[in-house]
Amino acid sequence: MSSPVLLVIAHGSRDPRHAATVHALTSRVRAQRPGLRVETAFLDFNAPSVPRVLERLAAEGAPEVVALPLLLTRAFHAKSDIPAVLREARAALPRLRVRQAEVLGPSPLLNAALERRLYEAGVRPGDRSSTGLVLASAGSSDPEAIAVIAEIARELRHTGWCSVRPAFASASLPRTEDAVRALRAEGVRRVAVAPYVIAPGRLPDRIAAGAAEAGADVLAGVLGPAPELARLLLDRYDEANATAARRVAASA
Secondary structure, eight states: OOOEEEEEEEEEOOOOOHHHHHHHHHHHHHHHSSSEEEEEEEESSSBBBBBHHHHHHHHHOOOOOEEEOOOOSSSSSSIIHHHHHHHHHHHHHTTTTEEEOOOOOOOOHHHHHHHHHHTTOOOOOGGGGGGGEEEEEEOSSHHHHHHHHHHHHHHHHTTTSSSSEEEESSSSSSHHHHHHHHHHTTTOOOHHHHHHHHOOOOOHHHHHHHHHHHHHHHOOOOOOOHHHHHHHHHHHHHHHHHHHHHOOOOOO
């Protein structure tokens, strides 16, 4: 029996860099696991849409799909938008089994990808004790998502950074520039901003603008097609398959 298709569901953006980055990431996933069919779909702005990809897979006779939200936290899209789209697809395509995997974060692999981008931007491992870090996420009105970002910031503080503050590009406070200034007010002389986002777009640009406005010393790149992120996608895919297998065994 062939493995279920991995369908990576990204939000989408009017910014062409977003889709290009998502496709680069899914290409890396394919390279890490040759033979696994990996498809990409978008909720908005970009093609192909989730329903169109699922319709095509059903027409080709694919029996099963693992739908993986390309999201770092369980906010509105993971809890509402994606489940709604998948419910409609299941109703319209009864022969196609569709399961939703868990979101990507939190995960040590995301932290490793974040550190990779910081090192690429010029931070050295020995700089941690003298560098304050701003963990800058897209932001959300979902309290669960905000709590996850705050907890990640606390975890990073225990890995040697002299101080770590979360920041948000939308929906929540503080903004990136405010977090940078707060670290300066604490007496931190060197500040690095790490965007906790996957692909470029309007909100990552807002993070970069805030870092520049407040005079941050280092601005890391977005997570993008980091190898750690590609591995994490495969881990979530495997976890979804293992969960399904346990359920089948329990009902037998």
